[in-house]
Amino acid sequence: MVLPDWLAEPGLNHFLVVGALLFSLGLLAVMTRRNLIMVLMGIELILNAANLNLVAFSRYGALALDGHLFALFVIIIAAAEAAVALAIALAIYNRFGTVDVEQLSDLRE
Amino acid sequence: MDLFAIVFYLFAILIVSTAAIMVFSKNIVYSAFALMFTLAGLAVFYALLFAGFVAVTQLLVYVGGILVLILFGVMLTTRGYFERVRIRTVYMLPSALFAGIIAVLLIAVFVTTDWTLAPLSEGDVTLAALGELLLTDFMLPFQVAGVLLLLAIIGAVLMAARKRGPLEKKGTVPDADKII
The missing domain is CATH 1.20.120.1200 (NADH-ubiquinone/plastoquinone oxidoreductase chain 6, subunit NuoJ)
Known part of the structure:
Protein backbone atom coordinates (compact mmCIF):
# COMPACT_ATOMS: atom_id res chain seq x y z
CA MET A 1 0.00 0.00 0.00
CA VAL A 2 1.43 3.35 -1.05
CA LEU A 3 0.48 6.34 1.01
CA PRO A 4 1.50 9.98 0.59
CA ASP A 5 4.31 11.04 2.89
CA TRP A 6 2.17 13.12 5.24
CA LEU A 7 0.00 10.07 5.90
CA ALA A 8 2.62 7.36 6.02
CA GLU A 9 4.66 8.86 8.86
CA PRO A 10 2.60 10.03 11.84
CA GLY A 11 4.17 13.11 13.38
CA LEU A 12 3.21 15.89 15.75
CA ASN A 13 0.25 17.05 13.67
CA HIS A 14 -1.35 13.62 13.61
CA PHE A 15 -1.45 13.42 17.38
CA LEU A 16 -2.66 17.01 17.62
CA VAL A 17 -5.52 16.26 15.23
CA VAL A 18 -6.60 13.30 17.37
CA GLY A 19 -6.41 15.62 20.39
CA ALA A 20 -8.56 18.24 18.65
CA LEU A 21 -11.18 15.62 17.74
CA LEU A 22 -11.25 14.35 21.32
CA PHE A 23 -11.58 17.90 22.63
CA SER A 24 -14.53 18.72 20.40
CA LEU A 25 -16.24 15.41 21.24
CA GLY A 26 -15.80 16.19 24.95
CA LEU A 27 -17.18 19.67 24.38
CA LEU A 28 -20.17 18.13 22.61
CA ALA A 29 -20.78 15.79 25.55
CA VAL A 30 -20.64 18.67 28.02
CA MET A 31 -23.01 20.80 25.96
CA THR A 32 -25.64 18.28 24.91
CA ARG A 33 -25.85 15.85 27.80
CA ARG A 34 -28.07 16.70 30.74
CA ASN A 35 -26.89 14.03 33.15
CA LEU A 36 -24.33 15.29 35.64
CA ILE A 37 -22.23 12.10 35.36
CA MET A 38 -22.23 12.38 31.59
CA VAL A 39 -21.05 15.99 31.77
CA LEU A 40 -18.23 14.76 34.03
CA MET A 41 -17.22 12.15 31.47
CA GLY A 42 -17.09 14.90 28.84
CA ILE A 43 -14.76 16.89 31.08
CA GLU A 44 -12.53 13.83 31.49
CA LEU A 45 -12.39 13.55 27.70
CA ILE A 46 -11.36 17.20 27.40
CA LEU A 47 -8.64 16.75 30.02
CA ASN A 48 -7.35 13.71 28.16
CA ALA A 49 -7.24 15.65 24.90
CA ALA A 50 -5.12 18.30 26.63
CA ASN A 51 -2.90 15.56 28.04
CA LEU A 52 -2.38 14.00 24.62
CA ASN A 53 -1.31 17.38 23.26
CA LEU A 54 1.13 17.94 26.13
CA VAL A 55 2.75 14.55 25.68
CA ALA A 56 2.88 14.96 21.89
CA PHE A 57 4.59 18.35 22.25
CA SER A 58 6.96 16.76 24.72
CA ARG A 59 7.88 14.11 22.16
CA TYR A 60 8.18 16.28 19.03
CA GLY A 61 8.26 19.90 20.15
CA ALA A 62 10.72 21.87 22.23
CA LEU A 63 9.14 20.96 25.57
CA ALA A 64 11.61 18.25 26.66
CA LEU A 65 10.34 16.27 29.66
CA ASP A 66 8.16 19.08 31.03
CA GLY A 67 5.18 17.86 29.01
CA HIS A 68 5.27 14.48 30.75
CA LEU A 69 5.21 16.11 34.16
CA PHE A 70 2.39 18.47 33.15
CA ALA A 71 0.47 15.41 31.98
CA LEU A 72 1.07 13.70 35.31
CA PHE A 73 -0.18 16.75 37.22
CA VAL A 74 -3.24 16.93 34.97
CA ILE A 75 -3.98 13.28 35.80
CA ILE A 76 -3.61 14.02 39.54
CA ILE A 77 -5.97 16.99 39.31
CA ALA A 78 -8.43 14.98 37.21
CA ALA A 79 -8.50 12.30 39.91
CA ALA A 80 -9.16 14.89 42.64
CA GLU A 81 -11.79 16.56 40.46
CA ALA A 82 -13.56 13.27 39.73
CA ALA A 83 -13.70 12.33 43.42
CA VAL A 84 -15.09 15.69 44.53
CA ALA A 85 -17.48 16.01 41.59
CA LEU A 86 -18.93 12.56 42.18
CA ALA A 87 -19.36 13.31 45.88
CA ILE A 88 -21.23 16.47 44.88
CA ALA A 89 -23.34 14.49 42.39
CA LEU A 90 -24.18 12.00 45.14
CA ALA A 91 -25.14 14.77 47.59
CA ILE A 92 -27.28 16.41 44.89
CA TYR A 93 -28.99 13.11 44.13
CA ASN A 94 -29.73 12.50 47.81
CA ARG A 95 -31.23 15.95 48.17
CA PHE A 96 -33.08 16.49 44.91
CA GLY A 97 -33.59 12.93 43.66
CA THR A 98 -32.21 13.69 40.23
CA VAL A 99 -28.91 14.46 38.54
CA ASP A 100 -30.47 16.23 35.56
CA VAL A 101 -28.60 19.52 35.43
CA GLU A 102 -31.56 21.45 34.00
CA GLN A 103 -33.65 20.65 37.06
CA LEU A 104 -30.93 21.74 39.44
CA SER A 105 -31.60 25.45 39.19
CA ASP A 106 -32.64 25.83 42.86
CA LEU A 107 -30.10 26.82 45.44
CA ARG A 108 -32.16 25.11 48.13
CA GLU A 109 -35.25 22.95 48.36
CA MET B 1 4.15 1.88 6.40
CA THR B 113 1.43 26.41 12.29
CA ASP B 114 5.15 25.94 11.79
CA TRP B 115 6.05 24.21 15.05
CA THR B 116 9.53 24.37 16.49
CA LEU B 117 10.59 20.76 16.47
CA ALA B 118 13.14 19.32 18.88
CA PRO B 119 12.30 15.63 19.04
CA LEU B 120 13.18 13.62 22.12
CA SER B 121 15.21 10.53 21.68
CA GLU B 122 14.10 7.37 23.37
CA GLY B 123 17.00 7.45 25.84
CA ASP B 124 16.04 10.88 27.19
CA VAL B 125 12.93 9.61 28.90
CA THR B 126 13.99 7.68 31.95
CA LEU B 127 12.22 7.30 35.25
CA ALA B 128 15.32 8.72 36.92
CA ALA B 129 15.12 11.90 34.83
CA LEU B 130 11.40 12.28 35.58
CA GLY B 131 11.96 11.73 39.29
CA GLU B 132 14.80 14.22 39.36
CA LEU B 133 12.66 16.88 37.67
CA LEU B 134 9.87 16.15 40.12
CA LEU B 135 12.16 16.76 43.06
CA THR B 136 13.93 19.82 41.65
CA ASP B 137 12.09 22.00 39.10
CA PHE B 138 8.65 20.70 40.00
CA MET B 139 9.09 20.43 43.75
CA LEU B 140 6.42 22.98 44.65
CA PRO B 141 3.69 21.63 42.31
CA PHE B 142 4.55 18.14 43.53
CA GLN B 143 3.96 19.07 47.18
CA VAL B 144 0.89 21.13 46.34
CA ALA B 145 -0.52 18.16 44.43
CA GLY B 146 -0.14 16.03 47.55
CA VAL B 147 -2.02 18.59 49.65
CA LEU B 148 -4.67 18.89 46.91
CA LEU B 149 -5.26 15.14 46.93
CA LEU B 150 -5.59 15.14 50.72
CA LEU B 151 -8.08 18.01 50.56
CA ALA B 152 -10.02 16.25 47.79
CA ILE B 153 -10.24 13.06 49.83
CA ILE B 154 -11.42 14.86 52.96
CA GLY B 155 -13.87 16.98 50.97
CA ALA B 156 -15.29 14.01 49.10
CA VAL B 157 -15.73 11.95 52.26
CA LEU B 158 -17.37 14.85 54.10
CA MET B 159 -19.78 15.55 51.25
CA ALA B 160 -20.69 12.00 50.37
CA ALA B 161 -20.97 10.57 53.89
CA ARG B 162 -22.97 13.40 55.47
CA LYS B 163 -26.09 12.10 57.13
CA ARG B 164 -29.36 13.93 56.88
CA GLY B 165 -30.57 15.56 60.07
CA PRO B 166 -33.69 14.27 61.89
CA LEU B 167 -35.82 17.14 60.57
CA GLU B 168 -34.95 16.44 56.98
CA LYS B 169 -35.71 12.77 57.32
CA LYS B 170 -39.33 13.51 58.15
CA GLY B 171 -39.62 15.43 54.93
CA THR B 172 -39.96 18.85 56.51
CA VAL B 173 -38.10 21.71 55.02
CA PRO B 174 -34.72 22.07 56.71
CA ASP B 175 -33.55 25.48 57.78
CA ALA B 176 -30.44 26.93 56.31
CA ASP B 177 -28.32 26.27 59.40
CA LYS B 178 -28.99 22.55 59.15
CA ILE B 179 -27.77 22.42 55.57
CA ILE B 180 -24.52 24.07 56.45
Whole structure:
Protein backbone atom coordinates (compact mmCIF):
# COMPACT_ATOMS: atom_id res chain seq x y z
CA MET A 1 0.00 0.00 0.00
CA VAL A 2 1.43 3.35 -1.05
CA LEU A 3 0.48 6.34 1.01
CA PRO A 4 1.50 9.98 0.59
CA ASP A 5 4.31 11.04 2.89
CA TRP A 6 2.17 13.12 5.24
CA LEU A 7 0.00 10.07 5.90
CA ALA A 8 2.62 7.36 6.02
CA GLU A 9 4.66 8.86 8.86
CA PRO A 10 2.60 10.03 11.84
CA GLY A 11 4.17 13.11 13.38
CA LEU A 12 3.21 15.89 15.75
CA ASN A 13 0.25 17.05 13.67
CA HIS A 14 -1.35 13.62 13.61
CA PHE A 15 -1.45 13.42 17.38
CA LEU A 16 -2.66 17.01 17.62
CA VAL A 17 -5.52 16.26 15.23
CA VAL A 18 -6.60 13.30 17.37
CA GLY A 19 -6.41 15.62 20.39
CA ALA A 20 -8.56 18.24 18.65
CA LEU A 21 -11.18 15.62 17.74
CA LEU A 22 -11.25 14.35 21.32
CA PHE A 23 -11.58 17.90 22.63
CA SER A 24 -14.53 18.72 20.40
CA LEU A 25 -16.24 15.41 21.24
CA GLY A 26 -15.80 16.19 24.95
CA LEU A 27 -17.18 19.67 24.38
CA LEU A 28 -20.17 18.13 22.61
CA ALA A 29 -20.78 15.79 25.55
CA VAL A 30 -20.64 18.67 28.02
CA MET A 31 -23.01 20.80 25.96
CA THR A 32 -25.64 18.28 24.91
CA ARG A 33 -25.85 15.85 27.80
CA ARG A 34 -28.07 16.70 30.74
CA ASN A 35 -26.89 14.03 33.15
CA LEU A 36 -24.33 15.29 35.64
CA ILE A 37 -22.23 12.10 35.36
CA MET A 38 -22.23 12.38 31.59
CA VAL A 39 -21.05 15.99 31.77
CA LEU A 40 -18.23 14.76 34.03
CA MET A 41 -17.22 12.15 31.47
CA GLY A 42 -17.09 14.90 28.84
CA ILE A 43 -14.76 16.89 31.08
CA GLU A 44 -12.53 13.83 31.49
CA LEU A 45 -12.39 13.55 27.70
CA ILE A 46 -11.36 17.20 27.40
CA LEU A 47 -8.64 16.75 30.02
CA ASN A 48 -7.35 13.71 28.16
CA ALA A 49 -7.24 15.65 24.90
CA ALA A 50 -5.12 18.30 26.63
CA ASN A 51 -2.90 15.56 28.04
CA LEU A 52 -2.38 14.00 24.62
CA ASN A 53 -1.31 17.38 23.26
CA LEU A 54 1.13 17.94 26.13
CA VAL A 55 2.75 14.55 25.68
CA ALA A 56 2.88 14.96 21.89
CA PHE A 57 4.59 18.35 22.25
CA SER A 58 6.96 16.76 24.72
CA ARG A 59 7.88 14.11 22.16
CA TYR A 60 8.18 16.28 19.03
CA GLY A 61 8.26 19.90 20.15
CA ALA A 62 10.72 21.87 22.23
CA LEU A 63 9.14 20.96 25.57
CA ALA A 64 11.61 18.25 26.66
CA LEU A 65 10.34 16.27 29.66
CA ASP A 66 8.16 19.08 31.03
CA GLY A 67 5.18 17.86 29.01
CA HIS A 68 5.27 14.48 30.75
CA LEU A 69 5.21 16.11 34.16
CA PHE A 70 2.39 18.47 33.15
CA ALA A 71 0.47 15.41 31.98
CA LEU A 72 1.07 13.70 35.31
CA PHE A 73 -0.18 16.75 37.22
CA VAL A 74 -3.24 16.93 34.97
CA ILE A 75 -3.98 13.28 35.80
CA ILE A 76 -3.61 14.02 39.54
CA ILE A 77 -5.97 16.99 39.31
CA ALA A 78 -8.43 14.98 37.21
CA ALA A 79 -8.50 12.30 39.91
CA ALA A 80 -9.16 14.89 42.64
CA GLU A 81 -11.79 16.56 40.46
CA ALA A 82 -13.56 13.27 39.73
CA ALA A 83 -13.70 12.33 43.42
CA VAL A 84 -15.09 15.69 44.53
CA ALA A 85 -17.48 16.01 41.59
CA LEU A 86 -18.93 12.56 42.18
CA ALA A 87 -19.36 13.31 45.88
CA ILE A 88 -21.23 16.47 44.88
CA ALA A 89 -23.34 14.49 42.39
CA LEU A 90 -24.18 12.00 45.14
CA ALA A 91 -25.14 14.77 47.59
CA ILE A 92 -27.28 16.41 44.89
CA TYR A 93 -28.99 13.11 44.13
CA ASN A 94 -29.73 12.50 47.81
CA ARG A 95 -31.23 15.95 48.17
CA PHE A 96 -33.08 16.49 44.91
CA GLY A 97 -33.59 12.93 43.66
CA THR A 98 -32.21 13.69 40.23
CA VAL A 99 -28.91 14.46 38.54
CA ASP A 100 -30.47 16.23 35.56
CA VAL A 101 -28.60 19.52 35.43
CA GLU A 102 -31.56 21.45 34.00
CA GLN A 103 -33.65 20.65 37.06
CA LEU A 104 -30.93 21.74 39.44
CA SER A 105 -31.60 25.45 39.19
CA ASP A 106 -32.64 25.83 42.86
CA LEU A 107 -30.10 26.82 45.44
CA ARG A 108 -32.16 25.11 48.13
CA GLU A 109 -35.25 22.95 48.36
CA MET B 1 4.15 1.88 6.40
CA ASP B 2 6.01 0.80 9.47
CA LEU B 3 4.70 -0.65 12.70
CA PHE B 4 4.52 2.78 14.36
CA ALA B 5 2.16 4.09 11.68
CA ILE B 6 -0.01 0.97 11.76
CA VAL B 7 -0.36 1.11 15.56
CA PHE B 8 -1.00 4.86 15.40
CA TYR B 9 -3.83 4.61 12.88
CA LEU B 10 -5.36 1.55 14.55
CA PHE B 11 -5.53 3.24 17.92
CA ALA B 12 -6.45 6.66 16.50
CA ILE B 13 -9.52 5.04 14.97
CA LEU B 14 -10.24 3.18 18.23
CA ILE B 15 -9.90 6.32 20.35
CA VAL B 16 -11.98 8.62 18.20
CA SER B 17 -14.70 6.06 17.48
CA THR B 18 -15.10 5.00 21.11
CA ALA B 19 -15.13 8.67 22.15
CA ALA B 20 -17.91 9.22 19.62
CA ILE B 21 -19.79 6.21 21.01
CA MET B 22 -19.37 7.69 24.48
CA VAL B 23 -20.83 11.01 23.40
CA PHE B 24 -23.70 9.72 21.28
CA SER B 25 -24.76 6.60 23.18
CA LYS B 26 -28.16 6.89 24.82
CA ASN B 27 -27.23 4.55 27.63
CA ILE B 28 -24.90 6.03 30.22
CA VAL B 29 -23.41 2.64 31.16
CA TYR B 30 -22.41 2.07 27.54
CA SER B 31 -20.90 5.55 27.59
CA ALA B 32 -18.79 4.70 30.63
CA PHE B 33 -17.49 1.51 29.01
CA ALA B 34 -16.75 3.32 25.74
CA LEU B 35 -14.80 5.86 27.79
CA MET B 36 -12.75 2.97 29.19
CA PHE B 37 -11.59 2.02 25.67
CA THR B 38 -10.82 5.65 24.88
CA LEU B 39 -8.65 5.98 27.99
CA ALA B 40 -6.87 2.67 27.38
CA GLY B 41 -6.22 3.66 23.76
CA LEU B 42 -4.76 6.94 24.96
CA ALA B 43 -2.40 4.96 27.21
CA VAL B 44 -1.13 3.22 24.07
CA PHE B 45 -0.65 6.64 22.45
CA TYR B 46 1.43 7.80 25.41
CA ALA B 47 3.56 4.68 25.09
CA LEU B 48 4.03 5.48 21.38
CA LEU B 49 5.21 8.95 22.39
CA PHE B 50 7.94 7.54 24.70
CA ALA B 51 5.87 8.50 27.76
CA GLY B 52 5.87 5.09 29.38
CA PHE B 53 5.37 6.36 32.90
CA VAL B 54 2.44 8.57 31.86
CA ALA B 55 0.93 5.57 30.06
CA VAL B 56 1.12 3.41 33.19
CA THR B 57 -0.26 6.23 35.32
CA GLN B 58 -3.08 6.70 32.83
CA LEU B 59 -4.00 3.03 33.12
CA LEU B 60 -3.75 3.00 36.91
CA VAL B 61 -5.51 6.28 37.67
CA TYR B 62 -7.98 6.66 34.81
CA VAL B 63 -8.95 3.14 33.86
CA GLY B 64 -8.47 1.72 37.32
CA GLY B 65 -9.69 4.62 39.41
CA ILE B 66 -11.70 7.39 37.78
CA LEU B 67 -13.70 5.04 35.58
CA VAL B 68 -14.67 2.87 38.54
CA LEU B 69 -15.69 6.04 40.38
CA ILE B 70 -17.82 7.08 37.42
CA LEU B 71 -19.48 3.65 37.29
CA PHE B 72 -20.19 3.92 41.02
CA GLY B 73 -21.64 7.35 40.37
CA VAL B 74 -23.90 5.95 37.67
CA MET B 75 -25.09 3.16 39.97
CA LEU B 76 -25.65 5.37 43.00
CA THR B 77 -27.57 8.04 41.13
CA THR B 78 -30.05 5.61 39.59
CA ARG B 79 -33.36 4.70 41.16
CA GLY B 80 -33.59 0.95 41.72
CA TYR B 81 -32.66 -1.82 39.35
CA PHE B 82 -35.47 -1.39 36.92
CA GLU B 83 -35.10 2.18 35.89
CA ARG B 84 -33.60 2.30 32.47
CA VAL B 85 -30.43 4.34 32.63
CA ARG B 86 -31.25 6.67 29.79
CA ILE B 87 -30.42 10.28 29.48
CA ARG B 88 -31.66 13.24 27.59
CA THR B 89 -29.83 15.02 24.85
CA VAL B 90 -30.58 18.67 24.20
CA TYR B 91 -29.54 21.28 21.64
CA MET B 92 -27.90 18.56 19.54
CA LEU B 93 -27.73 20.46 16.24
CA PRO B 94 -26.31 23.81 17.40
CA SER B 95 -23.88 22.08 19.76
CA ALA B 96 -22.71 19.71 17.05
CA LEU B 97 -22.25 22.67 14.74
CA PHE B 98 -20.29 24.57 17.37
CA ALA B 99 -18.09 21.60 18.28
CA GLY B 100 -17.51 20.91 14.58
CA ILE B 101 -16.41 24.49 13.98
CA ILE B 102 -14.08 24.30 17.00
CA ALA B 103 -12.58 21.05 15.71
CA VAL B 104 -12.04 22.44 12.21
CA LEU B 105 -10.48 25.63 13.58
CA LEU B 106 -8.15 23.71 15.91
CA ILE B 107 -7.08 21.32 13.17
CA ALA B 108 -6.52 24.21 10.75
CA VAL B 109 -4.36 25.99 13.32
CA PHE B 110 -2.40 22.82 14.14
CA VAL B 111 -1.74 21.98 10.52
CA THR B 112 -0.79 25.46 9.34
CA THR B 113 1.43 26.41 12.29
CA ASP B 114 5.15 25.94 11.79
CA TRP B 115 6.05 24.21 15.05
CA THR B 116 9.53 24.37 16.49
CA LEU B 117 10.59 20.76 16.47
CA ALA B 118 13.14 19.32 18.88
CA PRO B 119 12.30 15.63 19.04
CA LEU B 120 13.18 13.62 22.12
CA SER B 121 15.21 10.53 21.68
CA GLU B 122 14.10 7.37 23.37
CA GLY B 123 17.00 7.45 25.84
CA ASP B 124 16.04 10.88 27.19
CA VAL B 125 12.93 9.61 28.90
CA THR B 126 13.99 7.68 31.95
CA LEU B 127 12.22 7.30 35.25
CA ALA B 128 15.32 8.72 36.92
CA ALA B 129 15.12 11.90 34.83
CA LEU B 130 11.40 12.28 35.58
CA GLY B 131 11.96 11.73 39.29
CA GLU B 132 14.80 14.22 39.36
CA LEU B 133 12.66 16.88 37.67
CA LEU B 134 9.87 16.15 40.12
CA LEU B 135 12.16 16.76 43.06
CA THR B 136 13.93 19.82 41.65
CA ASP B 137 12.09 22.00 39.10
CA PHE B 138 8.65 20.70 40.00
CA MET B 139 9.09 20.43 43.75
CA LEU B 140 6.42 22.98 44.65
CA PRO B 141 3.69 21.63 42.31
CA PHE B 142 4.55 18.14 43.53
CA GLN B 143 3.96 19.07 47.18
CA VAL B 144 0.89 21.13 46.34
CA ALA B 145 -0.52 18.16 44.43
CA GLY B 146 -0.14 16.03 47.55
CA VAL B 147 -2.02 18.59 49.65
CA LEU B 148 -4.67 18.89 46.91
CA LEU B 149 -5.26 15.14 46.93
CA LEU B 150 -5.59 15.14 50.72
CA LEU B 151 -8.08 18.01 50.56
CA ALA B 152 -10.02 16.25 47.79
CA ILE B 153 -10.24 13.06 49.83
CA ILE B 154 -11.42 14.86 52.96
CA GLY B 155 -13.87 16.98 50.97
CA ALA B 156 -15.29 14.01 49.10
CA VAL B 157 -15.73 11.95 52.26
CA LEU B 158 -17.37 14.85 54.10
CA MET B 159 -19.78 15.55 51.25
CA ALA B 160 -20.69 12.00 50.37
CA ALA B 161 -20.97 10.57 53.89
CA ARG B 162 -22.97 13.40 55.47
CA LYS B 163 -26.09 12.10 57.13
CA ARG B 164 -29.36 13.93 56.88
CA GLY B 165 -30.57 15.56 60.07
CA PRO B 166 -33.69 14.27 61.89
CA LEU B 167 -35.82 17.14 60.57
CA GLU B 168 -34.95 16.44 56.98
CA LYS B 169 -35.71 12.77 57.32
CA LYS B 170 -39.33 13.51 58.15
CA GLY B 171 -39.62 15.43 54.93
CA THR B 172 -39.96 18.85 56.51
CA VAL B 173 -38.10 21.71 55.02
CA PRO B 174 -34.72 22.07 56.71
CA ASP B 175 -33.55 25.48 57.78
CA ALA B 176 -30.44 26.93 56.31
CA ASP B 177 -28.32 26.27 59.40
CA LYS B 178 -28.99 22.55 59.15
CA ILE B 179 -27.77 22.42 55.57
CA ILE B 180 -24.52 24.07 56.45
